[in-house]
Amino acid sequence: CGICKENIKKYKCKSCSIPYCSLDCYKKHQLTPCEQLQQKQPELINEDKNPSKNILLFTTLDTVQPEKLELLKNCDTLKNLLYNPHLRQLLREIDTATDGYRAIKAAMMEPLFVEFADECLKIVEPLDSNNDDVII
Incomplete structure (x- = not known):
């Protein structure tokens, strides 16, 4: 699990693909913005500017x-x-x-x-x- 680092991963976040093991870890992950999602947004903004x-x-x-x-x-x-x-x-x-x-x-x-x-x-x-x- 990419959140608790203790259990075996069972699921992946749709936005950033981080693996997680349970609903509790999913909820913890949802409290912070996904890293990959934030990295993609500036690229989209740059495309719109040209x-x-x-x-x-x-x-x-x-x-x-x-x-x-x-x-x-x-x-x-x-x-x-x-x-x-x-x-x-x-x-x-x-x-x-x-x-x-x-x-x-x-x-x-x-x-x-x-x-x-x-x-x-x-x-x-x-x-x-x-x-x-x-x-x-």
Whole structure:
């Protein structure tokens, strides 16, 4: 066991893979942040700081330019919405779905996701006040 150093390991932490032997050791481990998890976070932050690495292989009419996507991370409303664990779970499910269209269609039945999507669209495709036409 990587926690008590006394018993035989039976389980592993999902985040850092440290072996532990019992529920007591698991609870002790949960009191402190995982070491490997902390080491991975700075790498992710560094990747986000260099948007030039995100090369578009092909574009369509619906492709959002990286400059517009950068605007999303400055939106306080989006940040507040993302505090909701249910929304984060919905986004994970969409991201890992084998059929993205079906996953988004299902998520659009959730008012929370609709609110999130609308807020994203307001930033990426702001409505032109001169154009009163609504495209459906």
